[in-house]
Amino acid sequence: MKRLLAWLCAVLSAIGITACDYFNLRELKPGESTAAEVRERFGPPQMEWRNADGSVTWEFTRQPEGTECFMITIGPDEILRSVEQVLNEQNFARVVNGMSGDEVRRLLGKPARSQFFRLKRETVWEWKISNGPDGTSDPVFFTVSFNTDGRVTGTGRYTQYRR
Template sequence: MKRLLGCLCALLSAIGITACDYLNVRQLQPGVSTAAEVRERFGPPHMEWRNEDGSTTWEYSRQPEGVECFMITVGGDGILREIEQVLNEEIFARVEKGMNGDQVRRLLGKPASSQFFQLKRGTVWEWKIDDGQAGGEPVYFTVSFNNDGRVTGTGRYTRYRGR
């Protein structure tokens, strides 16, 4: 049964359906599950950060098509400490003017896209935060950077589909 579930998750993820993330998160238990179990369920992380306390945080972004980014922290002992879905209002509020791109990436994970605007002389990163499947339109959170690579502001917009 476990093997069938794994095959089903692999098939669904191959076609872009992230329902398996829900199952994977539920099957992992902070304080009990191991780093090996995390990698078995989520694969290799997109990015790894070493933390001051000896733990490591792994990034599992579902951008550009998904609306989640999991930051999974594993202790120096190889035991899962925390799973956090970081594309939420609490984390968005931590993005402050003056931060650099590395600091923003550490908070929100890899953006869905990055675009440089010549006239504005700045770059905008965006993350899809609502895919509009409930009958609405997709919504994106944005972070604007100046030429020095520092945050100048945040925002959000809705990408309206042609009807």
């Protein structure tokens, strides 16, 4: 039964339904859980980042409809080291002018959307970071603007007001 629940949660997560994340995260224990257990609960990562110390960080984004992106680090011994929800104020503050798109992706995960504005000659990536103050309306987005060289030129936020 536990295996069926894990499989169902992985399938729902893959299509953007994140209610199972709470249960999956509760069962994972840094220093004890294995890479296989992480994959069993979350499925395949959207991106793998190799780290200098031999560990790997797996990206599990819940964008475009969710408001979370988990970076899960697995040590060279295949044991879970850490789980971090990276769409947070500390990481938003770390995005500075001049960063590359790869650096931003590594920090925040895959954006919900990317759009090129021809007249301004800039690309804007956005992440959904909130479903509104009551959790059911007016989603809030964090944005990062890039110049034509692919370097950050600024960040911002906006609320998508519903009519």
